[in-house]
Amino acid sequence: MNSSIHYRHWIAFYTLFSREVRRFLRIWPQTLLPPAITMTLYFIIFGNLIGTRIGEMDGFRYMDYIAPGIIMMSVINNAYANVASSFFSSKFQNHIEEMLVAPIPNYLILAGYVAGGTARGLCVGFIVTLVSLFFTQLSIAHVFITFSMVILSAVMFALGGFINGIYARSFDEIAIIPTFILTPLTYLGGVFYSISLLPDFWQHVSLANPILYMVNAFRYGMLGISDIAVTTAFAMILTCITALTCFALFLLHRGTGIRN
Amino acid sequence: MTALSIRNLTKTYRNGLTALKGIDLDVNRGDFFALLGPNGAGKSTTIGIISSLVTKSSGSITIFGTDLEKDPERAKSFIGLVPQEFNFNGFEQVKHILIAQAGYYGVPAKLAEPRADELLHQLGLWDKRNTPARALSGGMKRRLMIARALVHNPQLLILDEPTAGVDIELRRSMWAFLSKINQQGTTIILTTHYLEEAENLCRNIAIIDHGNIIENTDMKSLLNKLHKETFIFYLKSVLPNDFTLPIADYLKLDDTTIEIEIDGDTGLNSIFTALTQQNIEVCSMKNKANRLEELFLGLVEKSEATL
Numbered sequence: 001m002n003s004s005i006h007y008r009h010w011i012a013f014y015t016l017f018s019r020e021v022r023r024f025l026r027i028w029p030q031t032l033l034p035p036a037i038t039m040t041l042y043f044i045i046f047g048n049l050i051g052t053r054i055g056e057m058d059g060f061r062y063m064d065y066i067a068p069g070i071i072m073m074s075v076i077n078n079a080y081a082n083v084a085s086s087f088f089s090s091k092f093q094n095h096i097e098e099m100l101v102a103p104i105p106n107y108l109i110l111a112g113y114v115a116g117g118t119a120r121g122l123c124v125g126f127i128v129t130l131v132s133l134f135f136t137q138l139s140i141a142h143v144f145i146t147f148s149m150v151i152l153s154a155v156m157f158a159l160g161g162f163i164n165g166i167y168a169r170s171f172d173e174i175a176i177i178p179t180f181i182l183t184p185l186t187y188l189g190g191v192f193y194s195i196s197l198l199p200d201f202w203q204h205v206s207l208a209n210p211i212l213y214m215v216n217a218f219r220y221g222m223l224g225i226s227d228i229a230v231t232t233a234f235a236m237i238l239t240c241i242t243a244l245t246c247f248a249l250f251l252l253h254r255g256t257g258i259r260n
Numbered sequence: 261m262t263a264l265s266i267r268n269l270t271k272t273y274r275n276g277l278t279a280l281k282g283i284d285l286d287v288n289r290g291d292f293f294a295l296l297g298p299n300g301a302g303k304s305t306t307i308g309i310i311s312s313l314v315t316k317s318s319g320s321i322t323i324f325g326t327d328l329e330k331d332p333e334r335a336k337s338f339i340g341l342v343p344q345e346f347n348f349n350g351f352e353q354v355k356h357i358l359i360a361q362a363g364y365y366g367v368p369a370k371l372a373e374p375r376a377d378e379l380l381h382q383l384g385l386w387d388k389r390n391t392p393a394r395a396l397s398g399g400m401k402r403r404l405m406i407a408r409a410l411v412h413n414p415q416l417l418i419l420d421e422p423t424a425g426v427d428i429e430l431r432r433s434m435w436a437f438l439s440k441i442n443q444q445g446t447t448i449i450l451t452t453h454y455l456e457e458a459e460n461l462c463r464n465i466a467i468i469d470h471g472n473i474i475e476n477t478d479m480k481s482l483l484n485k486l487h488k489e490t491f492i493f494y495l496k497s498v499l500p501n502d503f504t505l506p507i508a509d510y511l512k513l514d515d516t517t518i519e520i521e522i523d524g525d526t527g528l529n530s531i532f533t534a535l536t537q538q539n540i541e542v543c544s545m546k547n548k549a550n551r552l553e554e555l556f557l558g559l560v561e562k563s564e565a566t567l
Contacts, residue, residue, distance in 0.1 A: 005333075007366070008365075008366025009366070011363055011366045011367065011368050012363060012364050012365070012366055014363070015359075015360050015363025015364055016363075016364070019352075019356075019360055022356075023351075026351070089349075090349070093347070093348075093349060093350065094345060094346075094347035095347050095348050095349045097313055097341075097343065097347045098347070098348070098360070098361055098364060098408075099364055100311075100312055100313055101311045101312060101313065101336065101339065101341045102336060102361070102364035102365050103332070103333040103334070103336040103337045103364075103365060103366070104364055105333065255315055259312075259313060259314060259315050260273065260308065260313070260314045260315065
């Protein structure tokens with residue numbers, strides 16, 4: 001009986017996950033192509049044109065220094081955007097009801113969307129990594145840290161996108177958080193610079209930015225350098241994932257934004 | 261065993277509107293049950309709560325013996341829902357929608373595929389199986405919603421105005437399809453504004469108004485409550501000037517058409533006898549309104565008068 005329940009749950013999860021993957025692959029000119037183009041421009045403008053004048057950062061060519069941050073930025077943005085827009089669309093078109101009437105536990109609905117968002121984040125991350133190979137020679141100093149950090153970051157922001165999707169009542173409301181919060185935090189999260197360049201006060205302010213930890217831990221995985229302790233980064237991300245998961249499940253249980 | 265049992269179900273929305281005021285309802289296994297009521301009476305709220313789209317304020321719902329609150333997964337697995345509004349992803353292909361829906365119920369694609377194919381054939385959607393749902397006509401979208409609700413073989417099918425805006429030919433083919441699956445054992449609950457539909461298809465009926473069940477009985481008993489029926493008679497020749505009909509009230513509509521109100525005691529035979537005695541031949545006749553419609557309006561008016 002239990003195994004049959006687990007099997008049904010697995011089928012439900014896989015259905016939702018594969019539907020999400022099919023969705024972002026079907027609309028690849030909107031989901032996969034733009035980040036590849038944008039990140040190519042980052043490499044050309046910041047890495048190549050400006051970077052050659054900047055020189056080295058923490059002992060690495062500027063292009064090599066920013067590459068991990070740019071990859072992480074694309075993963076974060078796409079994991080978030082995928083879940084926020086997909087979940088909101090399912091509310092907007094009412095096909096969220098297909099899941100609500102079915103015997104799927106809330107945690108599986110959350111897991112399906114988050115896995116879909118993570119898959120897009122990683123897919124875009126892979127594409128951007130391939131693009132970066134035209135500009136820099138990538139190396140991986142710590143394989144486990146690199147891969148676990150990119151996956152955990154994608155999961156964390158997919159969860160954030162899910163919560164945004166739950167609360168959103170219009171397409172504008174799914175653009176507000178990425179535009180006014182996510183993008184500024186990303187730019188201030190040490191993608192293009194080391195926080196050691198900042199005055200003390202702003203260094204301390206920067207420590208409140210979760211993206212700083214992800215970018216630095218990921219950079220540590222690839223280049224072996226970081227502005228912050230990697231264990232702190234893992235602890236912070238795991239804490240955020242736990243808190244966001246609990247909050248998303250609470251909202252689903254309460255039916256916020258999805259049930260009358 | 262009852263397919264559906266509702267006890268003291270209430271719903272008050274955040275804006276203060278009380279949509280359900282403690283309704284009780286039982287639907288037997290294998291039944292074809294009509295839930296009727298005017299707009300805003302509480303039908304869709306009831307269906308929304310049964311199908312977990314609306315949260316109840318209080319009360320209990322049991323589906324094939326399983327409490328919806330205590331074991332929602334098992335209770336939900338019995339239900340297939342055809343909602344009033346189109347609610348599928350218009351960008352997905354028709355067949356993908358069916359297979360995904362089966363997947364949500366834990367049915368793997370290899371089992372769902374033949375079932376989806378069968379339904380697509382039965383509902384005349386086979387040629388459109390690879391078409392994005394948004395490209396379907398209105399009638400096809402309605403049929404897609406029925407196919408989707410049936411793809412996991414539910415024991416209880418709930419249809420919320422499934423034939424709204426559907427042409428008569430398609431409506432009749434949907435009636436035939438629904439009758440067939442009901443005969444095969446699926447319990448069906450239907451809400452509709454076409455009372456002819458309820459009269460033709462359903463064996464039992466509940467009428468809801470202002471959040472209360474105002475009638476809950478079998479169709480035959482309900483129709484027997486109809487004391488008066490109005491018929492329109494089309495005559496072969498012009499009605500004579502000295503025509504009289506002491507046994508019933510009548511209204512001359514034109515020279516060859518009369519409307520006669522007949523009570524249950526009089527019966528049609530007496531009317532025909534009276535007409536024949538006056539050498540009046542009848543070409544054809546029809547009910548002025550659907551019998552259930554007359555009853556429905558009478559009950560709803562009575563319910564409103566008591567508020």
